[in-house]
Amino acid sequence: MAYPVSPLATPFPALPQIAGVNPHVVRAGYKDWGRCDLTYVTLEEGTSVAGVFTKNLCCSSEVELGRENVKQGLARALVVNAGNSNAFTGYRGREAVKQIMDQVAGHLGCPKEQVFVSSTGVIGVPLPKDKAREGVAKALTAEPCSWEEAANTIATTDTFAKGATATAMVSDTKVTISAIIKGSGMIAPDMATMLGYLFTDAAVDPAFLQECLSAANLATFSCITVDSDTSTSDTVLAFATGKAGNAPLTSFESPGADAFYAAIHDVCRQLAHLVVRDGEGAQKFIAVTVSGAVSDESARKVGLAIANSPLVKTAIAGEDANWGRVVMAVGKAGEPADRDKLSIGFGGTWAALEGLPLADYDEAPVAEHLKGHDVTIEVDLGLGDGLATVWTCDLTHGYISINADYRS
Amino acid sequence: MAYPVSPLATPFPALPQIAGVNPHVVRAGYKDWGRCDLTYVTLEEGTSVAGVFTKNLCCSSEVELGRENVKQGLARALVVNAGNSNAFTGYRGREAVKQIMDQVAGHLGCPKEQVFVSSTGVIGVPLPKDKAREGVAKALTAEPCSWEEAANTIATTDTFAKGATATAMVSDTKVTISAIIKGSGMIAPDMATMLGYLFTDAAVDPAFLQECLSAANLATFSCITVDSDTSTSDTVLAFATGKAGNAPLTSFESPGADAFYAAIHDVCRQLAHLVVRDGEGAQKFIAVTVSGAVSDESARKVGLAIANSPLVKTAIAGEDANWGRVVMAVGKAGEPADRDKLSIGFGGTWAALEGLPLADYDEAPVAEHLKGHDVTIEVDLGLGDGLATVWTCDLTHGYISINADYRS
Numbered sequence: 001m002a003y004p005v006s007p008l009a010t011p012f013p014a015l016p017q018i019a020g021v022n023p024h025v026v027r028a029g030y031k032d033w034g035r036c037d038l039t040y041v042t043l044e045e046g047t048s049v050a051g052v053f054t055k056n057l058c059c060s061s062e063v064e065l066g067r068e069n070v071k072q073g074l075a076r077a078l079v080v081n082a083g084n085s086n087a088f089t090g091y092r093g094r095e096a097v098k099q100i101m102d103q104v105a106g107h108l109g110c111p112k113e114q115v116f117v118s119s120t121g122v123i124g125v126p127l128p129k130d131k132a133r134e135g136v137a138k139a140l141t142a143e144p145c146s147w148e149e150a151a152n153t154i155a156t157t158d159t160f161a162k163g164a165t166a167t168a169m170v171s172d173t174k175v176t177i178s179a180i181i182k183g184s185g186m187i188a189p190d191m192a193t194m195l196g197y198l199f200t201d202a203a204v205d206p207a208f209l210q211e212c213l214s215a216a217n218l219a220t221f222s223c224i225t226v227d228s229d230t231s232t233s234d235t236v237l238a239f240a241t242g243k244a245g246n247a248p249l250t251s252f253e254s255p256g257a258d259a260f261y262a263a264i265h266d267v268c269r270q271l272a273h274l275v276v277r278d279g280e281g282a283q284k285f286i287a288v289t290v291s292g293a294v295s296d297e298s299a300r301k302v303g304l305a306i307a308n309s310p311l312v313k314t315a316i317a318g319e320d321a322n323w324g325r326v327v328m329a330v331g332k333a334g335e336p337a338d339r340d341k342l343s344i345g346f347g348g349t350w351a352a353l354e355g356l357p358l359a360d361y362d363e364a365p366v367a368e369h370l371k372g373h374d375v376t377i378e379v380d381l382g383l384g385d386g387l388a389t390v391w392t393c394d395l396t397h398g399y400i401s402i403n404a405d406y407r408s
Numbered sequence: 409m410a411y412p413v414s415p416l417a418t419p420f421p422a423l424p425q426i427a428g429v430n431p432h433v434v435r436a437g438y439k440d441w442g443r444c445d446l447t448y449v450t451l452e453e454g455t456s457v458a459g460v461f462t463k464n465l466c467c468s469s470e471v472e473l474g475r476e477n478v479k480q481g482l483a484r485a486l487v488v489n490a491g492n493s494n495a496f497t498g499y500r501g502r503e504a505v506k507q508i509m510d511q512v513a514g515h516l517g518c519p520k521e522q523v524f525v526s527s528t529g530v531i532g533v534p535l536p537k538d539k540a541r542e543g544v545a546k547a548l549t550a551e552p553c554s555w556e557e558a559a560n561t562i563a564t565t566d567t568f569a570k571g572a573t574a575t576a577m578v579s580d581t582k583v584t585i586s587a588i589i590k591g592s593g594m595i596a597p598d599m600a601t602m603l604g605y606l607f608t609d610a611a612v613d614p615a616f617l618q619e620c621l622s623a624a625n626l627a628t629f630s631c632i633t634v635d636s637d638t639s640t641s642d643t644v645l646a647f648a649t650g651k652a653g654n655a656p657l658t659s660f661e662s663p664g665a666d667a668f669y670a671a672i673h674d675v676c677r678q679l680a681h682l683v684v685r686d687g688e689g690a691q692k693f694i695a696v697t698v699s700g701a702v703s704d705e706s707a708r709k710v711g712l713a714i715a716n717s718p719l720v721k722t723a724i725a726g727e728d729a730n731w732g733r734v735v736m737a738v739g740k741a742g743e744p745a746d747r748d749k750l751s752i753g754f755g756g757t758w759a760a761l762e763g764l765p766l767a768d769y770d771e772a773p774v775a776e777h778l779k780g781h782d783v784t785i786e787v788d789l790g791l792g793d794g795l796a797t798v799w800t801c802d803l804t805h806g807y808i809s810i811n812a813d814y815r816s
Contacts, residue, residue, distance in 0.1 A: 058739030058747045088735045088747060090764040123732025124765050227718045310635045310718070311811055318812030324531025327496045331466030339466045339496060356498040357532050395718075396812075400805050403719055404726030 008277035008285050008373055008393070009160040015147040015178040016165060018199040020044035020241030023150040024142040028135025030121070030128070031083035036153045038132075039080040040139035041197070042108070048240040049075035049116070050210035052217045060087035061094040062117050065101070066235060069113040073206030075239055076110040079136065080154045080195060081119040081127060082182075089126040096127040100136055107140050118195050118235050120182065121156050151180040154195055157402065158182050158278050164270035168202075168263035170256030173246035175202035179267045181236075183275040196221070196236040196271050202260060203242035205250040212264045213238045220268040223300060223390040225307050226279035227399070238264070276391045281398025284316050286391065288377045293386030298335045303390035305333035306377065313395035319370040321363060323351045330379060341382030346370065354382065416685035416693050416781055416801070417568040423555040423586040424573060426607040428452035428649030431558040432550040436543025438529070438536070439491035444561045446540075447488040448547035449605070450516070456648040457483035457524070458618035460625045468495035469502040470525050473509070474643060477521040481614030483647055484518040487544065488562045488603060489527040489535060490590075497534040504535040508544055515548045526603050526643050528590065529564050559588040562603055565810065566592045566686050572678035576610075576671035578664030581654035583610035587675045589644075591683040592634070604629070604644040604679050610668060611650035613658040620672045621646045628676035631708060631798040633715050634687035635807070646672070684799045689806025692724050694799065696785045701794030706743045711798035713741035714785065721803035727778040729771060731759045734785060749790030754778065762790065 021043055025036040051070040053063045079100050086093045097117050105112035119127060151161035163180045181196035198213075213236065221236060242248070249257050277285055288306050293299035306312055309329040315322035323344045330337050340355035347369030351361055369375065375394075429451055433444040459478040461471045487508050494501045505525050513520035527535060559569035571588045589604035606621075621644065629644060650656070657665050685693055696714050701707035714720055717737040723730040731752045738745050748763035755777030759769055777783065783802075 056736065056739035057741075057745045058735045058750065085732075088732060088750075088760070088763070088765070090748065092764075123735055124760065126765075310807070314808055314811035317808065320812070324493075324496060327466045327531055328464065331464035333465075337465045340498065342466065342496075352496070352532065355496070356500075357496075357534075395808065397805050397808050399718070400722055400725065400803065400808060403722035404728070404804075 005159045006278045006282055008282055010274070010277065012148045012151065012161045013163055013165060015163045016176050018176060018178050018241065019201045019243030020047060021199045021239065022144040023147065024139050025145050025149050025153040026135055026138040026142050028081065028131045030081060030131060033083060036149070037082045038135040038139055039150050039153045040136070040142070041078040041150070043075050043077060043239050044241050044243065045076065046242055047075050048073060048204050048206040048209045048242070049237060050206060050213040051235060051237045052213055052221070053235050058088060060085060060119065061097045062086060062119050063235060065097055066116055066118070066237070069116065072113050074114050075116055076108050076114040077104050077116070078197060078237065078239070079104060079115065079117045081132065082154055082156055083121040084119055084125055084127050085121045085123050086119040086127040087123045089124065092126040096129050096132055099129055100132055103133065103136050104140070116237060120154070120195055147178060147180060151182070154180065154182045156182065157280065160278060162271065162274040162278065164267045164274065166263040166266045168256065168259040170202060170246040170249065170260055173244050175200055175244045175246060175260065177263055177267050179271055181271040181275060183278070198236070198238040198264065198267055200238070200240045201242070201244040202240050203244065203246050203248040204240040204260070205248055208250050208257070209238055209240055212261045215261070216265040216268040219265065220272040223272070223303070223388065225304060225390070225392050226276065273391060276393050279393035280402045281396040281400070282393030283396055284373060284375050284394040286316055286375045286377065286393060287389055288379070288392065289389045290379045290381065291387045292381040292383055294336050294384045295386040296388050297386070299386040299388035300390060301335050302330055302333045302337070302379065302381065303388050305329045306379065307390045307392035310395055313392065316370065316375055317394035317396045319367070321346050321351060321366045321370060326377060326379065336383060337381055338383065343380040343382065345378040347376055348378065413567045414686045414690055416690055418682070418685065420556045420559065420569045420571055421573060423571045424584050426584060426586050426649065427609045427651030428455060429607045429647065430552040431555065432547050433553050433557050433561040434543055434546040434550050436489065436539045438489060438539060441491060444557070445490045446543040446547055447558050447561045448544070448550070449486040449558070451483050451485060451647055452649050452651065453484065454650055455483050456481060456612050456614040456617050456650070457645060458614060458621040459643060459645045460621055460629070461643050466496060468493060468527065469505045470494060470527050471643060473505055474524055474526070477524065480521050482522050483524055484516050484522040485512050486524045486605065486645065486647070487512060489540065490562055490564055491529040492527055492533055492535050493529045493531050494527040494535040495531045497532065500534040504537050504540055507537055508540055511541065511544050512548070524645060528562070528603055555586060555588060559590070562588065563590045565688065566590050568686060570679065570682040570686065572675045572682065574671040574674045576664065576667040578610060578654040578657065578668055581652050583608055583652045583654060583668060585671055585675050587679055589679040589683060592686045592688050606644070606646040606672065606675055608646070608648045609650070609652040610648050611652065611654050611656040612648040612668070613656055616658050616665070617646055617648055620669045623669070624673040624676040627673065628680040631680070631711070631796065633712060633798070633800050634684065681799060684801050687801035688810045689804040689808070690801030691804055692781060692783050692802040694724055694783045694785065694801060695797055696787070696800065697797045698787045698789065699795045700789040700791055702744050702792045703794040704796050705794070707794040707796035708798060709743050710738055710741045710745070710787065710789065711796050713737045714787065715798045715800035718803055721800065724778065724783055725802035725804045727775070729754050729759060729774045729778060734787065738787060738789070744791060745789055746791065751788040751790065753786040755784055756786065
């Protein structure tokens with residue numbers, strides 16, 4: 001964590017332990033960082049798993065194997081390597097992942113398909129198999145660590161550790177979710193963004209766990225963007241150990257399923273916001289709400305066109321209520337829009353209504369709003385009932401500084 | 409022109425006069441710049457016109473009226489306002505454009521549909537009708553000016569004046585094209601980018617002039633991007649006075665049509681490159697060539713995904729051959745790609761071949777290449793014969809500085 005802590009950082013929350021889940025961290029030495037870089041989480045037998053993965057066609061072997069293995073629904077362990085994404089490394093990268101799966105499965109006496117591996121860091125350098133083997137060997141006998149240590153260990157360019165928690169009542173049983181995530185740059189929408197892991201003691205059928213995670217993903221991870229660039233390694237996995245002892249959730253018809261889904265959604269939203277709050281160079285957290293679209297999906301696309309516009313993001317960085325750039329972004333989104341029905345506001349104050357700049361527009365409250373760390377942009381398309389909120393950060397000199405010399 | 413001249417700037421070329429075309433510039437005072445801001449070009453009777461316009465759905469009245477009026481095929485005058493784009497200004501903006509068309513048409517005694525108007529500058533402020541009226545009145549009686557004065561007058565955040573020329577032999581007749589363009593930010597692909605004007609003395613049927621301009625646009629203006637943001641005002645118009653005296657060109661079957669098209673294409677390519685060379689904050693001119701795609705259009709889309717990636721553009725700014733980011737951009741493009749067939753190079757040196765980093769990759773010549781002002785990225789997808797080159801610039805601190813306080 002070589003960069004100054006984001007001004008939008010929030011303290012790491014008190015994450016409850018989850019029965020049946022034990023995190024461990026060790027140093028494999030993938031980079032010459034003086035810190036742990038390998039995270040190993042054990043999961044008790046019978047743990048359900050669900051996952052969402054990057055749609056990037058040049059994805060890593062970790063993603064390919066994870067996407068395949070999640071189908072059998074059970075997990076016994078998670079290994080996360082930091083400092084090397086192992087993406088675009090051909091058969092050598094795939095061999096390294098399989099070696100880790102074999103080594104852990106041999107130790108736990110489980111099918112290797114139940115060992116999930118993620119890697120994050122520079123693209124194009126095969127994960128060194130010797131370092132991975134020694135690191136995993138140490139991890140297999142390490143003492144459990146705190147969630148905060150695990151969150152720090154999966155990080156790369158992140159400037160603060162990120163976690164979230166929620167509880168739900170499933171009939172009479174309280175179930176708990178604890179989750180960690182990493183991510184700061186190469187953050188783009190329409191997929192599961194970056195590496196995120198949710199752990200719950202709830203008893204949940206794998207298929208229903210997947211249904212919950214996919215639905216929550218659509219409204220959370222798929223609604224954030226830092227820089228419009230889609231990573232080759234993005235993965236979010238959810239693990240459910242069943243130790244809470246509730247009657248297993250198998251569908252939205254199960255008693256307590258709605259409460260459980262609400263908690264999953266809440267945790268995903270918290271995690272997604274934390275990634276944006278650590279967006280590379282971010283000084284402002286921006287929520288863009290689009291209403292009046294022809295559909296929710298259309299609203300989301302318009303919101304993302306605004307959130308991805310370098311000109312909108314630099315205007316917010318400059319605390320400039322340049323709503324003309326918002327108009328531009330709406331118009332280039334490729335979604336239905338009618339210039340003469342379009343309204344735009346900042347921080348709850350309309351600057352333009354139905355295609356016309358407001359004659360009595362008072363910029364003072366808007367200017368005051370833009371000085372803060374949390375900025376909202378409101379867009380009403382005036383066409384239908386479609387609604388969505390997307391989240392992004394501003395584009396600053398910090399982003400350029402971080403990315404013009406990341407690899408060296 | 410408040411910003412330092414782009415390090416990629418080229419001198420304004422010697423642009424030949426075009427028989428039947430007379431440019432004039434005056435100061436209307438749209439902004440408190442101490443320079444001319446209204447350009448007025450007269451065209452002799454019988455001049456053909458063709459145009460391509462922004463696809464932004466929130467386009468200006470200038471674009472709407474231009475797109476409509478170009479259909480009748482004839483032009484007598486062009487008026488360009490700089491400092492105010494008049495976009496997103498509702499009926500008031502439309503009235504200002506119609507006033508200018510009426511005023512010029514009344515003076516020339518021509519149908520108002522033959523007067524073309526463009527405006528460029530801040531969005532959302534109606535063009536002041538009184539200043540426009542006085543400015544046009546002065547322009548109608550002004551002395552003709554040079555092409556360089558006209559190129560300077562249509563500019564806004566541009567740091568240098570931009571022009572291009574070419575000639576072609578149409579049977580025994582030499583025809584000449586002189587052209588000017590402005591543009592630096594809010595430059596995005598898939599449309600006619602920014603304000604560009606081509607003038608030729610060739611005799612060309614309007615429909616064939618449109619065919620030539622549309623085809624050239626696809627391979628030139630539609631292949632550049634500075635910041636992925638599509639303007640609300642982009643317009644490229646071509647005017648042909650017929651004064652060269654060649655037998656009128658009516659289709660690609662006409663003698664000399666191929667040579668004429670080659671000249672139009674050449675001028676469009678020159679103009680498109682000049683816009684990229686003045687990209688906001690640009691320090692490097694980047695050509696991305698994509699081969700081996702399933703089609704030329706697919707190659708163009710992959711090229712634009714690379715050229716629009718903030719992470720690729722900041723890597724080039726940092727002179728970092730971070731081809732992993734190129735892999736990422738290929739994978740997110742949404743076009744057919746196979747990670748294991750993908751090859752990537754810089755300045756003619758392969759860094760990765762068929763999905764694998766080169767074992768004996770020598771970064772020295774690549775590092776040397778990246779130090780220069782002109783950078784090439786080569787991508788081979790290994791799938792088919794599709795080929796395209798797109799052009800962009802790097803993303804630097806200069807872009808942030810310019811855009812975080814443009815309006816104030």
